Amino acid sequence: MEEMKKVPLFSDHQRLGAQMALFGGWVMPIQYEGILSESKWCRESASLFDISHMGEFYFKGDVEASGLERLFSCDIAKIPVGRGRYGFLLNDAGGIVDDLIIFRLSCDEFMIVVNAATTEKDFQVILSGLHGDSIFTDISAATAKLDLQGPKSREVLAELFGESIRQCPYFGFSKMDLFGSEALVSRTGYTGELGYEIYLKSDSVAECWRRLLQDERVKPAGLGARDILRLEMGYSLYGSDIDESTTPLEAGLGQFVDLSRDFVGRDALLGQQQQGLARIRVAFRVNSRRSPRHDYQIFRAGARVGHVTSGVFSPILGCGIGVGFVSPEAALPGLSLEIRHETTSMAATVVRLPFYTEGSLRD
Amino acid sequence: MELLYTREHEWIKIDGTTGVIGLTEYAVRQLGDITFVELPEVGREVRQFQILSSIESVKAASDIYAPLSGRVTTVNEALDTHPEIINEDAEGNGWLAGIEISEPAGKKALMIREEYDEYLRGLP
Numbered sequence: 001m002e003e004m005k006k007v008p009l010f011s012d013h014q015r016l017g018a019q020m021a022l023f024g025g026w027v028m029p030i031q032y033e034g035i036l037s038e039s040k041w042c043r044e045s046a047s048l049f050d051i052s053h054m055g056e057f058y059f060k061g062d063v064e065a066s067g068l069e070r071l072f073s074c075d076i077a078k079i080p081v082g083r084g085r086y087g088f089l090l091n092d093a094g095g096i097v098d099d100l101i102i103f104r105l106s107c108d109e110f111m112i113v114v115n116a117a118t119t120e121k122d123f124q125v126i127l128s129g130l131h132g133d134s135i136f137t138d139i140s141a142a143t144a145k146l147d148l149q150g151p152k153s154r155e156v157l158a159e160l161f162g163e164s165i166r167q168c169p170y171f172g173f174s175k176m177d178l179f180g181s182e183a184l185v186s187r188t189g190y191t192g193e194l195g196y197e198i199y200l201k202s203d204s205v206a207e208c209w210r211r212l213l214q215d216e217r218v219k220p221a222g223l224g225a226r227d228i229l230r231l232e233m234g235y236s237l238y239g240s241d242i243d244e245s246t247t248p249l250e251a252g253l254g255q256f257v258d259l260s261r262d263f264v265g266r267d268a269l270l271g272q273q274q275q276g277l278a279r280i281r282v283a284f285r286v287n288s289r290r291s292p293r294h295d296y297q298i299f300r301a302g303a304r305v306g307h308v309t310s311g312v313f314s315p316i317l318g319c320g321i322g323v324g325f326v327s328p329e330a331a332l333p334g335l336s337l338e339i340r341h342e343t344t345s346m347a348a349t350v351v352r353l354p355f356y357t358e359g360s361l362r363d
Numbered sequence: 364m365e366l367l368y369t370r371e372h373e374w375i376k377i378d379g380t381t382g383v384i385g386l387t388e389y390a391v392r393q394l395g396d397i398t399f400v401e402l403p404e405v406g407r408e409v410r411q412f413q414i415l416s417s418i419e420s421v422k423a424a425s426d427i428y429a430p431l432s433g434r435v436t437t438v439n440e441a442l443d444t445h446p447e448i449i450n451e452d453a454e455g456n457g458w459l460a461g462i463e464i465s466e467p468a469g470k471k472a473l474m475i476r477e478e479y480d481e482y483l484r485g486l487p
Contacts, residue, residue, distance in 0.1 A: 031395065034395065034396050034450075035395055035396050035421040035422075036396040036398075036421060036447075037396075224395070224421060224422075228421070288399070289398055289399040289419075289446070290399050290419060291398060291399065291419050291424070293424070312421070313398035313399065313419070313421065320399075341424075344417070344424070
């Protein structure tokens with residue numbers, strides 16, 4: 001039987017009338033009042049997401065001597081204290097074991113934030129790559145995570161938790177006292193809007209959730225809206241767009257890989273770079289309100305050239321949007337594609353990411 | 364005027380030899396926000412329980428089946444640009460198409476409201 005884990009706020013979601021569904025082994029809220037209205041609210045005001053299913057690890061030790069540095073595609077030794085960076089754990093073939101954010105808490109301390117379904121796998125991968133005397137622990141169970149995202153999120157947080165949050169730069173974080181409990185608040189997110197991710201102790205998440213929802217600028221949003229918002233930005237979803245059989249180069253995520261230094265999977269990526277890519281990520285807009293969906297097939301001039309990995313109806317653009325993998329010649333912006341599934345066919349046009357460019361992300 | 368239902372959650376409002384077809388509120392609640400409606404072609408002959416058109420929501424793409432055999436005479440064009448009308452009023456302004464019924468005998472394979480409600484109670 002499939003594992004069904006509950007987040008600390010499970011009964012809060014039920015009280016709010018959320019539709020719940022299984023996601024990465026967790027019973028999570030998919031929607032409250034409606035997926036489209038929730039995604040609209042996030043782009044206009046501020047939405048609160050319970051993301052407590054995600055995994056968090058704590059590391060303390062020497063990044064180089066411990067071997068930690070070698071495990072990440074990005075150069076974590078160069079992350080300043082108080083900042084985070086997006087990157088990957090890769091396998092020897094360059095395939096993505098997980099995508100993650102790593103925060104530097106102090107000179108020798110890091111917090112690593114990973115996907116829910118991959119938490120246990122990632123922990124073992126990192127643990128087996130470490131040597132010497134370092135501390136490495138899975139703090140997921142004791143850690144809850146709330147995302148407040150939207151153009152009004154900074155105002156809301158500054159009023160509730162103090163003005164210091166205004167100084168937090170993109171991908172920066174600070175430790176704050178939230179209702180008597182220590183929390184880490186980072187200026188990161190998955191929506192393309194100005195926003196914050198709040199890491200706090202599982203036993204104090206309920207108060208923070210309820211207090212934030214008392215603000216009339218804030219409404220709860222579920223994973224359904226989150227999926228639309230992230231795809232409108234072209235952000236990859238692990239398990240859907242990327243997995244162990246895809247490399248960051250194929251997935252259009254080469255800027256999060258530093259090939260000038262040694263790390264697990266680097267040789268494979270260098271080889272791939274030398275030989276050229278057989279397939280690459282493509283982003284396309286459907287020429288109607290139809291939604292492409294995972295595993296729909298992509299055709300170019302009558303020939304199959306790839307498949308869709310994510311697709312939704314974009315409420316802000318008023319059309320279907322999607323990403324997938326195709327042979328490189330089919331990924332040039334402006335090209336016409338056809339998306340097929342059974343008897344359905346939709347015309348689409350290759351575009352550059354992000355789909356949505358008006359977000360408040362950098363405000 | 365007669366209102367009948369299918370096991371696939373379509374309704375048909377019958378007035379003489381014409382019928383207006385839509386999706387039930389139950390179906391729409393399951394689908395969530397409707398994002399696209401493929402309207403059938405006017406003039407097309409459809410057979411009972413065969414695919415009439417399709418509908419897409421934020422969660423899934425689904426087929427819509429004809430409750431009775433007939434010829435499509437009219438479609439709700441407002442749904443082209445405002446499919447959300449179905450979420451707002453599934454069993455009224457959110458109608459999909461009108462047909463000229465060719466085989467009224469097919470009605471005996473449909474349910475009246477009480478039977479449909481009973482059918483819904485038996486669903487998981």
